[in-house]
Amino acid sequence: MELPSGPKHESGPSRENRGGDGQGQGSAEARLLVEHGCRVFAVALSAQVLDELLGLSGPGQLIYRQLDVTQRAQWEELAAQLDGGTLxxxxxxxxxxxxxxxxxVSLEQLHRVYEVNVAGALLGIQELSSLFTRGSSIVNIGSVxxxxxxxPVAYTTSKWALxxxxxxxxxxxxxxxxxVNSVHPGFIETAMTNGAKTGFREAAIAETPLGRxxxxxxxxxxxxxxxxNLSSFVNGAEIPVDGGQTSHGGAKSISDALK
Ligand SMILES: NC(=O)c1ccc[n+]([C@@H]2O[C@H](COP(=O)([O-])OP(=O)(O)OC[C@H]3O[C@@H](n4cnc5c(N)ncnc54)[C@H](O)[C@@H]3O)[C@@H](O)[C@H]2O)c1
Structure with missing residues (x-):
């Protein structure tokens, strides 16, 4: 049996292929879905369609819309735009x-992070729920x-709340x-992790059994x-996509030390 191959990756903490503006996970998801024939409504803060979403090819279709996930009224407008259809x-x-x-960490910082990471997801589910139908699927992007x-206290507690x-x-x-399922990425090369302090990247990779x-x-x-529908009976699952980072419960450094 021949299985589809995934993307090729170097092992080890190479600095090649580092993410940055335009290489976020949302764009990668939109691209992949369009390639698989989906009609995708991609939303982001920017008024202009993101560069990386221009010129997508595939049997599907991409419709871009500015939306701040913390604003209920903007979700309501999106729901109205989709009215009559199903999601x-x-x-x-x-x-x-x-x-x-x-x-x-201040309470203001805590509230702001919760507003986007938790309330944003809640508003999306609430405002679009009337468009969901039997067989619809919601994916929440959590984190290790x-x-x-x-x-980071605000971020960590927000992802537990999610x-x-x-x-x-x-x-x-x-x-x-x-x-409704969640995906928990480990260290992924994007603008978010590019903004982390020096040392974070190497330390995160050191905790990752796949070593990259x-x-x-x-x-x-x-x-x-x-x-x-390949996951038609997968519900309430929390899937780490982390190269094994959360699988060892802190034992990797012990294992490495005893080699
Ligand atoms: N990069 C990682 O290593 C990593 C690890 C674990 C989890 N995650 C999670 O993955 C998701 C995607 O992050 P990413 O790595 O692509 O980083 P990213 O910074 O490239 O993407 C985050 C996106 O969220 C958008 N956003 C922020 N506030 C918004 C708002 N109010 N309304 C609408 N959009 C808003 C930003 O514009 C940006 O496009 C996030 O939920 C993040 O917490 C990332």
Missing amino acids: HGLVNNAGITQRDRLAE AGLSAHY RGLNQVACMELGPAGIR AGSSEEVANVVLFLLS
Whole structure:
């Protein structure tokens, strides 16, 4: 049996292929879905369609719209634009980080991160729910920071809260045939991780059994699976896409030390 091959990756902490503006996970997901024939409504803060979404080829279609996920009225406008149609999927991908430590983080910072990472996802689910139908699928993009302790307090606690929202939505929407799952990326090369302090990249890769960073495309592949009917009985799952980072419970450094 021949299996489809995934993208090729170097092992080791190479600095090649580092992400940055335009290589976010949301764009990779939109590209992949269009390639697979989906009609994708891509939303982002920018008034202009993002460069990386221009000139997409594929049997599908991309419709771009400016939307701030924290603004209920903007979700309502999107729902009105889609009125009369049905939505097969929703990916709650928008997220921000804030890296202050326990002693420094302010309530304002905590609220802002929650507003985007938690309330943004809640508003999307609430305002689009009337367009979902039996077989629809929602994917929430969490983080390995929501699966264990992590150093940025606001970000970590927001991703744990998003897991709670994921499981509540799974329980409430399941009877209507709507699936809700979450994906927890590890260290992925994007603008978000490019903004981290020196040392973070190497330290994160050192905790990752596969010994390298992941790409936006590798996350997008799992999102596509969760949106598709190939995952028709997968519901309430929390899937790490992290090269094994969260699998060893901190034992990797011990294993490495004893080699
Ligand atoms: N890069 C990583 O290593 C990593 C790891 C774990 C989880 N994640 C999560 O993956 C998701 C995608 O992040 P990314 O790595 O592509 O980083 P990114 O910074 O490239 O993308 C985040 C996107 O969210 C958008 N956004 C922020 N606030 C918004 C708002 N109010 N309304 C609409 N859009 C808004 C930004 O414009 C940006 O396009 C995020 O939820 C992030 O927390 C990333």
